Amino acid sequence: MQFEQITEGAALPELEFPVTASAIVAGALATNDYENVHHDKAAAEATGVPDIFMNILTTNGLVQRYVGQWAGRSARVRKIAIKLGAPNFVGDTMRINGSVSHVDQAKREVAVTVSGRNRIGEHVGATVTLHFPERNAA
């Protein structure tokens, strides 16, 4: 994606992410999160939830990947802000959508608003701020 092509309101393509037990555990381990509610169903149930659920650092990573896939390798991520709602439990599917909420021509910065929904409701609402360096600058 070239900075010059980006317009406010433009929609990002939808990403469908199957929330399997494997995906939750792979994400938890890859983010070094050994909290038992992310891999041990009995431990999760003991805290009053029905199953293991995705950890926040995996959600954070999925948001980065979703926006990065659209923005391309020349974009630099400046900020990621996420807020979690409905947990991603085993067996669900998260549908991630996003749109360009702001373009700062002077700073060459783009804000993308992201929403990931599962069948309970909104799992994550996020804002990602990207910087697009001038093509010749490193």
Place this chain on the structure above:
Amino acid sequence: MNDVSDLYTRARTWIGKEAGKPTMARDVVNVPMIRRWCEAMGEENPIYVDAEAAQAEGFPGPVSPPAMLEVWTMARYRPGGRLPEEGIPVLNLFDEAGYTGVVATNIEQEYDRYLVEGDRVSYTAIVDDVSEEKRTGLGIGHFITIRYEFTDQNGGPVGRMLFRVLKFKPNLAQAKAPATESAGNEFPHPRPAITHDNAHYWEGIAKRELLIQKCSDCGHLRHPPGPGCPQCQSLEWETVKASGKGTLYSHVTMHHPRLPTFDYPLPVLLVELEEGVRIVANGIDLPASDLTIGMPLELDFVEVEPGYLLPGFRPARTGG
């Protein structure tokens, strides 16, 4: 002083203090850990694992995905869980008081530069805030916010993070497994409780009629439905059909928490009907940004689910 406020007071004495000991990453930024992270996320940008691709983008070598910032400093795995000294004291206070559940609710990360293969990250963490007791879907609890500053091996800043968790008392009675079958109607739209006193109203709605209760003795109109007249206490009543014309008296917009089956942001209107009574209803084709107190509105009906209607209001058509 009761236990709850004592806990809250003690927890708040942590604000501004170090949440735990400064921590240095056990490993330098390295491609094997990055590769595993990318595989779990489905991240395919080659600058994170491939030196040539990274160099083509102006980096000396592979860079850490920005969202891995905190991953480098996470505590090690220990059989049986982490040691007491690895915990965060302000959170331990809540565990001791029975708020044993924990769920992370917010992360805000800001990156000063991309970490390069070989960088070693450290952080200091300060307790930023402890909320009052809140009632949440998981149970009652407190939100605790911790602010992290990340630096590299030379002490230079590389980024910062605000991290918020909810410490809650598990509400075991609420635990219920969602069906693992297909998505769909397992979270139906909530329905009104139909009683002897309001059945006429909902029967009207089902026929696309908005019925207002009218006292048979003094003629006073009332809404919401009730058994007696607030003016003359008569129990005799009849109904009149509302014209459907009204104006916006007040409104709120719901953002959070997000309940299944509703679309957010969710404007909720208080509409003054031309007959004089007020009714709470949804807006139709009415984003929150278009709402103006006093704007003319007209009644319509929305079929929320097959056979289930709700009244709603849309902007009045001019000249209509």
